[in-house]
Amino acid sequence: MDQVYQQDLSQESPRPGGPFLIQMLFREPTGLPDRDTMLRVLQQHCGRLDCFCHDDKMAGFAALDHMATFQDGSAPVQLMVTACSKISEDLFDPFTRSQMWDCMGERDQILAECRWQIVGVDMLTAALDPLERADLDMDFLEALAGLFPTCAAFYFQNCGKLLKAEEVRGNTITGPDRFIRFGVNARFFNIQGTDDMLVDTLGMSTLFLPDLQYHFHDMDPNWVVGHAYSVASYLLLAGNPIQDGETVDGVLDGAISQEVQWKCQHEGSLIQPPREVLDIFMGEYASGTREN
Structure with missing residues (x-):
């Protein structure tokens, strides 16, 4: 029998324009590539970058071609990559799992085998034009797919979509429509x-x-x-x-x-x-x- 879920509109609404989270799932723990490698690959996809931090906890890059403008000035948006960590047992609840249509037949195996994650996240990007942000987030995704060859699957927390890594690496869609494919x-x-x-x-x-x-x-x-x-x-x-x-x-x-x-x-x-x-x-x- 299919699982029955209850309507629940009491939960907190997602914050419009919030960070875009790319969770890379791994079967084994892995480290971050070295600073120069990350900078080189990210710049191939995302344009001019400045690496402002790189240690055993996180790597951070300022995207110099993408400026966020505020009332008191402007600053480049940021692309952050966390170090590898163990996935929480309750990260993927049954309701969320039920809507992972892109790999429904392999969903349970992927989530059972992949117990480690590295997270990519954008910062300050809410100030960008939607088309500019959509392109940058997807350029960031493509860079991450190249930087982490042992990544088995990608989970997009903003929309609840789970895809095998080869689906991301083999993508042929170009431009902002990539966001519709992966971010919606x-x-x-x-x-x-x-x-x-x-x-x-x-x-x-x-x-x-x-x-x-x-x-x-x-x-x-x-x-x-x-x-x-x-x-x-x-x-x-x-x-x-x-x-x-x-x-x-x-x-x-x-x-x-x-x-x-x-x-x-x-x-x-x-x-x-x-x-x-x-x-x-x-x-x-x-x-x-x-x-x-």
Whole structure:
């Protein structure tokens, strides 16, 4: 029997624009590469850098081509890499595990075997333009994938996505859409006791963009997941232009079509964590009620 999870909107909401966390999972503990190696590889991907710390606990780099501007001045954003540490037994709760769709068949084996982690995190990047930040975070990811060849899997805490390392290293997507691939997770839920389903995304708030939400019935959820990733990409690339009451092209026979128009409305999420979402009303396939 499938595990039943309870709606819980009492938990703390994720902070929009918070740090982007890249957790590299290892089967055996490993050390950080030396300072010069890290600087060389990171600069190949992320542009001009200054290494301001490198010891047995952490390495830190200032990204000189990416400046965060504040009321009292500006400073380069920072890319930090922690030393290897043991993974907490309760890091991946059952609810989080249930939405690791990209490696569902190997999920339990990966998480059982990989008990060590190194974490990459960006700092001050909330001040960047969303497109600039999306590119930098993904450049950072590609650099980390090259620096740590024994990394077995990547876990993206902001969205709950788990991917095998070869999926990251073999990526062919370019530009900001890489963030949609790795930094956004389309989740799927059956609503107990009904024929209703729910698809939503998690991770868009890192870029101060709304997640997507679909409450529906009688449509292949894989079609809806594909639509969600397409709309998420549009929001990022176009600068979040969709206003309440406007429509987006819907899905007809599995493909996005201008013949079908779905109405959009910003609302609170139906599934945890609580956050603002762009709810997409799927016409004849829509379930539940909307605020307007």
